[in-house]
Amino acid sequence: MELAIGIILGCCALGAGIAMIAGIGPGIGEGNAVSKACEAIGRQPESKGAVTSTMIMGCAIAETTGIYALVIAILLIFVAPNIFVNVLLRAIGK
């Protein structure tokens, strides 16, 4: 009984950690975008406003997958354990 609940809690924490591996992708992507934007501003300083707003836009879109992973991780930590433990208890019949 305690073992089962312990496995549930541990697996939820592990799953949250594994889900956040998705943070690598947006990190690389946003880094690329910002470096290119810096190059562009260095070449043409007068186009700073347009480049900056486009870059922020692109960063926000690149961030999406990371945000999905974050939402899933938050759900796994704060919401899922309660639900899973309740399901287990109901299955046992307590």
Next chain:
Amino acid sequence: MKREKDFKFILVDILLIIGIILPIVCGMVLDVLTSPAVDGVNITGARIYFTINMPIQDFPITEAQINSAIVVISLLFLCLFLTHGIKEKPDSIRQHIAEYIVEKTDSLVHDNMGRYFMSFAPFIAAIMGISLLSSLLSLVGLFPPTSDINIIAGWSILVFFIITHYKMKCGPLYYLKGLTEPIVLLTPLNILGEVSTPISMAFRHYGNVLSGSVISVLITAALQGLSQKLLGWIPGTLGQFPLLQIGLPAVLSIYFDVFSSCLQAFIFAMLTMLNISTAFPQEDYLARQRRKAEKRRIRNAGKMISTN
């Protein structure tokens, strides 16, 4: 005579300012009265104030709904305040602010959506204002409605309906044909792409605001523990008082609350504009209008001949 008019003007001004501030104060009072006493880490969703019994499913009234209503009322009075007593030649600061907002939104919509969509400027400004004020509501300690998925899902479903409406401007058959565009085999993926637009818009905004508030709460709790470890040896209440909590969370709040809120409001409005304007097949629509006009002309000509 002039003096009395001035008095009336000031009175209306004061009433409008009260209209801006009063809903937020009411929300804070409601929050203080109903919040349960907890200490340490407490991350929950929106509290349910009361539930309305409905035949199919009960309808809970949550903190997020109340707070978004507060934001809407405050924004309404703010707009009334900014446009109160506008003249042809602006001489007050608030009229300058109002004109600045309108001009900025107009130019944004014109640059991103084109001339055809200029009537969308008030809608975009409304989305931006509501999103911004909702996120900034966390600065006064209230639950920000944007960190509840239901509120933002409502907005993005609204945007989804507008997008689909503009995709169907050339008729439903044109829209259905567009789903099978490169090859018929890709139809399921295209349908998935249609559905994923509102979901991704909602989750982007929600995830950003939620992550900010979760990180703020975690850091606040960690600072409490740290200050008890470091300063716990001081006797009396000073040792129990979380000294490190003063100031440091406010610095983080500048990024997580102020900057992130402004950015997300801008991005949500920007994505709305881009999605709507790219969904509209302008050339096909114009060609279709031209074809229709031609058909009508031919039919009218035929009628004229038959009546003659």
